Amino acid sequence: MSPTGVAVQDAAAGSSSRQIVNDFNIQVATVNGSGSQTANMVLFRSLFQMGIPVSGKNLFPSNIAGLPTWYTIRASKDGYVARKREIDVLVAMNGETARDDVMGLEPGAAVVYDEPMQLSALRDDVIFYAVPFDKIVAEVCPDAKLRRLVRNMIYDGVLAKLLDVDLAQVEAALNKQLGRKVKALALNQAALKGGYDYAVEHLTKQDPFVLESMGSSGDKILIDGNAAAALGALMAGVTVVAWYPITPSSSLCETLIEYLRKYRVDKETGKATFAVVQAEDEVAAIGMTLGAGWAGARSMTSTSGPGISLMAEFTGLGYYAEVPAVIFDVQRGGPSTGLPTRTAQGDILSTAVLSHGDTKHLMLLPSSMVECYSMAIEAFDLSERFQTPVFVMSDLDLGMNAWMSEPFEYPAEPPDRGKVLDAETLKRLGEWGRYRDVDGDGIAYRSLPGDGMPAYFCRGSGHDADAAYSERADDYEDNLNRLAKKFETARSAVPVPVTEREGEGTVGILAYGTTHWAVLESCDQLAREAALAPTYVRLRAFPFTDELGAFIDRCDRVYVVEQNRDAQMLALMRMEMSPERIAKLRSVLHYGGMPIDARSITDAILAGEGHALAPANGDMPA
Amino acid sequence: MATTASSSQKKANRIGLELQPYRGSKTTLCAGCGHNAISERVIHAFFEMGIEPSRVIKLSGIGCSSKSPAYFLGGAHGFNGVHGRMPSIGTGAVIANQQMIAVGTSGDGDTGAIGIGQFVHLMRRNLPIIYIIEDNGCYGLTKGQFSPTADLGSKLKTGVANDLPPIDTCALAIELGASFVARSFSGDKKQLTAVLKAALSHRGTAMLDVISPCVTFNDHAGSTKSYAYARDHDEPLGEVNLIPYFQEIDVEYDAGSTHSVKMHDGSHLLLKKLEADYDPTDRLEAMRILHETSRRGEFATGVIYVEPDKEDFIELLNLVDEPLSTLPLERVRPTKAALDEIMEELR
Structure with missing residues (x-):
């Protein structure tokens, strides 16, 4: 197969009139402790090996075994790796949640389910594939005690067939996952093949979702x-x-x-x-x-x-x-x-x-x-x-x-061990005091136990520049002021913000951490849906550096996107910045515990910019 | 010995140092405070054992007791941390540089109340450290409230009686696996010095509970941690004598009445038996003595339990001999080939 950048193609096979290639969301609903992690990782790795941009989100309970768990795998030819709310392909293995799982699907979604759950009557606008997991596992795994461990691998086989994945890819992923465990590998291979063969014989492709190789994962790591x-x-x-x-x-x-x-x-x-x-x-x-x-x-x-x-x-x-x-x-x-x-x-x-x-x-x-x-x-x-x-x-x-x-690079520099007193420095300084700001940057020289340099008494109680106990107001103030100066020095040493998208106009987005991935996708949605091109800057450290203030200055509005209720990063900025800058900041917040998704950000920014929202998709707002 | 002091010179120890470098800054504790007597004993013990002060790290938590490290071994590296958490700071410091000799001072509140969790786990780990509880049964810095080592019925100055049973830190330490457990009295110079020297010869946690009366808040009639009470109820298990590894054993002793324990550094701990058949290497015996004396309202002093060859935390961690803190880059940063190998595994 050749790489494809086209999501919707004319159908070449099956009853579907169109194909959706490498751009959909698979969710596996299981019970935690049932050993689904191997099956999920094998599926995830298969996509990775095929060079398809893929992300996985494990939604699991605070529990050892017996509670519902969901694993979502998103294939995105465009490289989006943030969470997507809509589920396109559901693997329903948990009777407790199956009904809700099915009812939450978009029309046109596909459902692979454990046959006894009899889900197919729930909806007529999604496609159901019934799979008798117990029957298949009994055939492929003679030892009844081990069936529980390999049962989930069957859905990998079923999905491989339904989504048009070369079984060899999945087998390679399985081998990578379990390579050293020979017996487990053999059992899982049998289950994988069992699921695949069942789908070949009994299931007719009716949904549009397919996976196509986009080359290879190249140098990338998981x-x-x-x-x-x-x-x-x-x-x-x-x-x-x-x-x-x-x-x-x-x-x-x-x-x-x-x-x-x-x-x-x-x-x-x-x-x-x-x-x-x-x-x-x-x-x-x-x-x-x-x-x-x-x-x-x-x-x-x-x-x-x-x-x-x-x-x-x-x-x-x-x-x-x-x-x-x-x-x-x-x-x-x-x-x-x-x-x-x-x-x-x-x-x-x-x-x-x-x-x-x-x-x-x-x-x-x-x-x-x-x-x-x-x-x-x-x-x-x-x-x-x-x-x-x-x-x-x-x-x-x-x-x-x-x-x-991308793979990690070997550190180019030796560690920075900071200002540790040595004989030469001591000679240069003449006289040493643990907290004396001899360089004017707020950072003093320290000695280490056993290094032969003068000792000092490290303490959390009030101390002077020589680390001696002190309750004097001037000593205390001097120390706090030097610590503040040290923090100012750090301002120019921490990682600077990165301009991830250079936009047009005067709307800005500021985000940090995992929120980044959803913001990247949101920028594309904003461009597509409202011709908005905000400049997106990603924060990488506190204290804030000068670049942050400069960014705010050249914007009229900056949406600060974060995953908490109280706009915490914005609150930190409030502590440090002028009222003029603060007045430009808007909050986009997400705090339900699920990773933030692009749609939530896009909707909030569109609303903030006075645009009509995209049609409601039935999910909760941000 | 390397140094023989003549009578015209000030006395120097085996590494040529006089007593002065073992002293610290002037105490700010109350005149007559037991803690000052303990500091004085620490000074003498380190001096007599000939330990270079700069090889020592001294640690403490918060409270009167925890001020003490400022008053001994001025040339040592000190760390006065937060209330009840000296064990964790000590653990980090000692594993970072196992070549340092660690001595910590704590109090009965710092150890028995806020710090009991860290105390418990320190004893379990058998970290090489001398852990001194300067035990006066009350909180001095906050003006005399009861601490968890206060005896049942012991009275505050106001007449209020303590209504909860005390924690016996020695029994607790033995139970938890400490390998050197002693109790002493700040007023017993000879015994305390000998116990401290023995602790310095030990490899592993040496836990010393030292009854150290608080002259301001807990030295009145009705208190069981007063000087008078301590003198009357001190029940020495026997005479303690430490013959350091660097000295010939020129003391003659009767093996029948003196128990000899060879310490980790080769020193000999000689314990003259007053209690018949008492064996300080027998954990059950040690517990029996503690319980029996406590039932009589007395407190047993001396080396109560010692297990000289127990594996310490450094051995358990299987650390290289050099301090972790100063290992060169090539020993702590894997090679590029190693990183490449890891990357390949992740593909």
């Missing part, structure tokens, strides 16, 4: 953001990792542990050049991270909202006593326990000023797999350079879902 961040930490030379399990961040440290064990054990001695401690809670995790950072190690922790709340006091210590630490916040729905398995950008405001008293923290805002990796490395450099905690603000969508990505 990875999730937590693994990408773990790789960044690995390449940054992290030596101390302290963590406490929490969804959705656990896999960051777990993946890091795997990489560390493989790549960071001394060949000669068999000993580790790293320490990983699973702490008793997030308070201890950040405490260990700061203790190690103070002692000169590159140290990190990883958590999510509830952990961030617990880390507040220690973060203030890190800020005030000036101790490096890297904290990954893989954000989820909150407050409180909130929605542990749903995504959000809801920790932005609280993290920026985490802890009591006057505090401000550096935050990096990755949008992609490459940035999860590169910003992890950058976070270590910034935290040591500025001797302060640095937060990498990921989210569940970025951290736990698999994404296509």
Whole structure:
């Protein structure tokens, strides 16, 4: 097959009058704990191998087994990887949700379902394909105890046939997924073939959805953001990792542990050049991270909202006593326990000023797999350079879902370990005080335990420029002012915003993190539907850099798109910017826990710009 | 010994240092505070063991006790953290640089209340650190409220009696797997110095609960943490004597009445038995002694439990011998080939 850029073609086969190629959304509805993840990843990987831009979103409950779960795979020849709300192809495996799943479909959608559920009478405007999963699995898997594990692979076979995918592609994906597990591989191959053969014999293609190879995945990789961040930490030379399990961040440290064990054990001695401690809670995790950072190690922790709340006091210590630490916040729905398995950008405001008293923290805002990796490395450099905690603000969508990505580049630079006192510097300075601003940038020289340089007493209580205990007003003010100056220095060191779309006119869009992907798609919708061409700028860090103000200045209106209720990034901008600039800002917000989609943004901006909305699609507004 | 001080010179220790470098800044605690006596013992113990102050990291939480590190070992690296969380800072610091000698001071509130969680897990990990609880049964800095080590029925100055049972930090530490557990009294110079020296010879967590009366808020009649009460109810398990690894054992002792424990660094801990048949390496015995003395309203002092060869946290983590903090780039950044290999696996 040749690559195609055409979504709608004349039908060459089947009863459908048209074909929709590489531009639709597949949703698999199962029960969690039923082993559907392998089948879903194999399907996802098949599309990836065919060079079709693909994205996967796992919508799962906070539960071990027995509750509904949905996995959505979006094929998009145009390269859109944000969530799309409309489902085109449904695989209904969960009797509990099947009815709702079917009723929520667009007219013309296709449904593959487990035959006993008898869904076909529910609607006459969607196409149903009944598949007797139990019967097929009994034929392909003689051992009754193992049937549960391979049953889901049958729908991959059925879909391969229905969507016109070469079975060899799916087999290759399966092999990649389970390659080392020989027995499991054989059983799954049989199930895959069983599903495919059933579809060949019993199903007649009636829907328009087909997949066509667009070449190959080339150099690209498939990875999730937590693994990408773990790789960044690995390449940054992290030596101390302290963590406490929490969804959705656990896999960051777990993946890091795997990489560390493989790549960071001394060949000669068999000993580790790293320490990983699973702490008793997030308070201890950040405490260990700061203790190690103070002692000169590159140290990190990883958590999510509830952990961030617990880390507040220690973060203030890190800020005030000036101790490096890297904290990954893989954000989820909150407050409180909130929605542990749903995504959000809801920790932005609280993290920026985490802890009591006057505090401000550096935050990096990755949008992609490459940035999860590169910003992890950058976070270590910034935290040591500025001797302060640095937060990498990921989210569940970025951290736990698999994404296509360009491969990661080897770090070009050695780590920036910051201003660590050495004999030469000490000689140059003549006299050293831990918090003396000798360079005028707010950053002082620190000594490390065991380095032979003068010691100091690091403390969270009031101290003077020589780190001695002090309750004097002038010492306290001097210190806070120097910390503010240090923050100003950081302003010119953090990643600058990226102009993702240079538009025409004076409407701007500002977004960050995973919201980026939906905004890109929204820009195209706005152009197509309303001939609007906003300039889209993507934020990558806090503190804000001068580029942000300049962007706002050249716009009449800027829509700040984010995934929280309270317009948190806009609120941060309000703290820093002039009323003239603030007056230009509008909010587009999305906070139900599902990743933001382009339609929601487009509708909100069209409304804001006084355009009539596109016809209602029956879904909830943003 | 490397240094032999003549009578005309100030006395120097085995690494040629006098006592002065082991001192810290002037204390700001109350005159007569037990904590100052403990600081003084720390100064002497480190001096006598000949430990270079710059090789020491001293840690603390928040409270009167946690101010102490400022008053000893001025040349050591100090970190005064947040309330009750010294164990986590210590854990991070020690694994970042295992070559440092860590000593932490905490209080009974800092350990027994806000910090009990971190205390518990520190004991489980057997991190190499000396953990001193300066135990006065009350919160001094906030003006005398009861802490969790206050005995049942012990009275505040106002006459209010404590109505909750105390936490015995020594029993808790033994139960949780601490490998060196001692209790002492700030007024017992000889014993406390010996216990501290023994702790310095130990590899693993050395937990020292030191009864340290608060002269301002908890030194009155009716208090069970007063100087008078402590003197009357101190029940030494035996004489403690630490013969450092760098000294010949020239003490003659009777093996029948003295228990000798070879410490991790080769030092010998000699414990003269007052309690018949007491074996400080027997965990059940240690628990029995603690419970029996406590039932009598006494507190047993001395080295209560020691397990000199228990695997410590550094060994458990299988760390390279050099400090993690200063490993060169080539040992902590995998090669480009490694990254390429990872990328290939992800394709």
